[in-house]
Amino acid sequence: MKIYQQDIRGQTYLSHILIKQNLQNTLGGQKFIPKTYISIISIVFAVCLSIVNLLASGVLAAIHDAFDVNYFYLLEINTILLYTIALIILGVRGFQVADTICVMALIVTGFVIYVCFEANSKIFGIGFWLFCLGLSIALGWLGAIITAFFIAVSSIFNGVVGEFLAIVAYGITTEALITGGLSVLSRKNPGDGIIFLIGAIIIIFSSAIIARKAIRGSPKFSWLKETSVFWTATGGTSFYKADLTDTCFDNAHLPQTDFREANLTRTSFKNVTGLEFSRLQGTILENPRVRKLLVTKVGEKEDYTDADLKGANLTKAKLKDAILSGINALDADFSGADLSGVCIQEWNINKDTRFTNVKCSHVYLKCTKQGDRIILTERKPDSGEFKDGDFEKWITKLQDTVDVILKGSFNSRALGISLNKAAIEHKELDQSRYSVESKGDEVYVVKVGVSPEADKPAIHQTITNYYYNELSIQGERANILLNPSKEVEIMKNKNQISAGGNLDMSSGNKITVGGDVTNSNLTLADANSQVSNSIQQLRDISTDASDELANILTTLQKSIVDDSVLSESQKKEALEAVETIAEEGKKPPGERVNKLCSLALNALKGITTAVTDASKLAEVLKNCLPTLTKILGI
Template sequence: MQDFSGKNLCGRNFTGQDLRGANFSNADIRGANFSKADLSRANFTGAKAGLQKRWLFAQLVISFVLSATLNFVAAVINGAFIAYLFSEDSIRDATILPGIISIGLLATVYLAIARQGLTTRAFITIAVAVAFAGTGAVAVAFAVAGAVAFAVAVAVLSGLLSLYVVWRVSKNDEKFELARTFGVAFSSLGGTHFYNADLTGANFTNATLKSTNFRDATLTHVCWRDAKKLDRARVGNSILQHSAIRELLVEDGYGYKKSFIAANLEGANLQGVNLEAANLTRANLSNALLHCANLKAANLRETLVIEADFTGAYLTGACIEAWNIDHTTKLDRVDCQYIFLLDQPNALGSRERRPHAPDTVFAPGDFEKLYKKIINTVQILMRNGINPEAFAAGFQQLMQENPDITHDSIQSFEKKGNDVLLTLEVPEGTHKAQIAQSFELTYRDRIQQLEAENKQHLLDFKTMAMDIAKHPARITNVLTAGNQTMNDSSINIGGNVTGSTINLGEISGSVSNVVNQLPSTPDQPGLKEHLIELQAAIETEPVLSLEDKADALEEVKTLAEAAQDPQKQGLGGKAIRGLKRMIGTLPDAAKLAKACSKLLPLIAKAIGLPVP
């Protein structure tokens, strides 16, 4: 690490050099050139940047010459204009109307600049005044004023306006940002240059930065705490161009109860910053450092926090409604007792506090665990409810492509109107978009296949019905044995048909029809969703034989019927015992065994049976 601490580096050229981690603390770097240098993690604590004395003198001379030239040109123009207005011929021919118009125009221009600043709105006002000034002219006794008095008035007003603009620029009035930008750009000529330099993680604590050029520099995670005259530095299009952001990064405690709605704080160093009760709605905090920041009761609604580092931050009482978070967001050692999921109370007057009970709080580490679990999930919306056969096909394909995903990965089914939201837990680093796309593609394809099959069945039935209508038949079964008539009141025929084919699709469809008759719970998964999940687990279990799958599906159908008819609860208990015996023959690692262990107690409880 190179050490330049306390040294006089005025005018030194460091262009393009590798100065990573270099120590420039308390150094005099006025006029130094760091353009395109790598200054990541460099220490500029207490450094003095800006202009050397010779450049300061040169700027004063240039400013004086420029001011004198512009004032001379303005004086010539004003003199010619006034001489024309107050000539005997002009007064005789045009009376006093041109003078009145001139005064009106000047007054409009000065008032527009004073009230609206050097903005587009002010220029529009001036343009409108020029276009319509003649319509408001009122004949007054103007002749008594005279040309000299008029010229003096113009000069005085121009001087006062100039002083007013300078005063507002010094107060960082955004209405005069155009003038401030020009002034800062001019003053940075010959100053310290960090143009296009990499200052990632650099420290400018207590540094003096007047007349410093940071244009196009990388300023990610730079510490600006207590930096002096940063508002006089040339910062280009960085986050420092806004005065509120500069003050937040420089002044300790500035963020308390302040509004930063839609503010760009990407890559900002906000370590230890007080943002208690601050409004950060829709702000961009991606890649920001928030170590030990105070975010108590802060509003983080719709805030972008991708790659943000909240290590050790205080988040108690914060609102995190719809904040944008992913696995790159760091929540290590976050101090949070409770949070709110809604900015405004819902119809029940609740802001969805977590934990729900007002007298309970998160234990240390609970918030991190909860939201890491939420981060590592994929949510898939199935339109118009779940099609069990299509779900089984889609989930089977998903498990084949991703061995880490099992039936235990299913976190919940949530009813969303006519749709169902599936939440899956996935390993950290999983490509979530690919997971969702793979499932949805197989799911849609299977639904289309089923719709095509149903259309074909309907066509077959229609053809059969038309054939029967054309050729009515009468079938009479007469059983005789000699002269003896068979008068048995009942005939029991038993047998064992071997070699028959089990149509699992028809059985599954029959089960789905019964299950779909159950009511759906609007806010959380209920019996219907549990039975659908169990049905899918049975159909996708590779260890289970075709006959066993058929038997297991019949048990699911029995459970659905038991839920609809309390008199069949005995059959429901028998079905659960049958399923438990079946999974007892499977290896412990079998997916169906794990699914049944989770689902059977929930199903039994929902039906009103003893929990196995």
């Protein structure tokens, strides 16, 4: 038997400040006497409520008596079979609304038929049978849940032994009541005793299955486990709303302990036992997978996408090749942990997240799930491996962000363009590291990575200006689609659109703006990168049409970049047209703006007609155009 250094069973630390306390090898939970009292009370309640089991079996027996038979025949066999199936369904599916409605329908239908057609004639028929069957199932479910609750309580206190003894005790009690209290009825009709016995046994076995599932953490019976834990933890060790920052519980045994709403920032739970039978609401321990990670410190190749690890103590944790995408790791401690090969896409960290002496050869900035496969991309470092201490330095630089609040309908394309343009003006901006969070009511927070020396206010203003400017440009394009005649006017005046001036409305025939229709501020490399991203997103949809379209657009992209005949501005304009087709291709056919696709194809055709036959783009477009128009439905 393990000897614990400290015994805090039954102690209450309500809202106490217990920062940096050493509670290693501690025994918590219920003291022996309160535990005994609760166990006895549970048994007494179980014995008293076993009457529900008898009522369920009694209603089954009523069918046998009503039809006045001495031996089993098809009706009794079917009744017991349906009753058994109903209790099995409860054990497998848990309480489901549809199942409950079916049972209630049986009771109501049977009652109506009996009252309307059978009561006056005093002849029992289908109505009486349906009513009794539905009522017996309802009582059987109630009896099974009650019995399962007390079996779970006994199991939490005394483990498998307590669970076994509870099942045996309830079985003996029920059978004793059947044998003794109903002996007269059994002598009158021998078949009744058999039905009582079968009905009770089915309930007890169903209860044992339900209790076992609840104890093991089945989501279908989580409410039953929570109720059992509440009952057993009453009077146990309580850290309710206590501040346990940096406290160590390593190797402790803490069943029936109340941790609700406690501050568990960097609290260590290595090798702690009994937490699955404690009250953990409002803490990161509430998630079984997170709880297991904090206790074992082993999570290699596990997927923790979007897990709440806020303040988690993961010192020396083995997390090699784990997926940490989207996790909340604010104030978490990864000191000494092995983070080699992890994916950190959109994880949430801050300056108080610790990475001291982390072991890490490389990480991935993005991961894409395709069925059961996870595709990792954007490896850092791009080549080679992090040396000792390099990861901590690198991640520290990445922790600085600029938060941009965007209002209205979110436009991912406008954001991508604004980040590309802002990155050209501000070298401190890392456009590959950003996340978007919806706050509701069409309010979005975009977090963009920057270096520590960045001018955050200037970057914030630049991104905001470019984003809303791009929205305005896209709005004008949409207006052109709705009013095709305006396209001609714009094309006539295209030679009058220049870059670098101010808006001048003094002349109705001359417009001077801060950029032209080909986005002169965008480099050819940036435009090519945007097209590659759009095509990759199109491939991720994984349909035959999207794959074929992606292959065609990739061919077009390569022909544009490699075309020595095209000027740089023509290449950028052609790439923009390809990107437009890719963006529309990602949408379901019914949601595509066909006029945008047509406009993009016309732009490509216009570019090829302005150059010689030696153009690679002209040759590729000629071959791909029939298939392209067919896929796009234009």
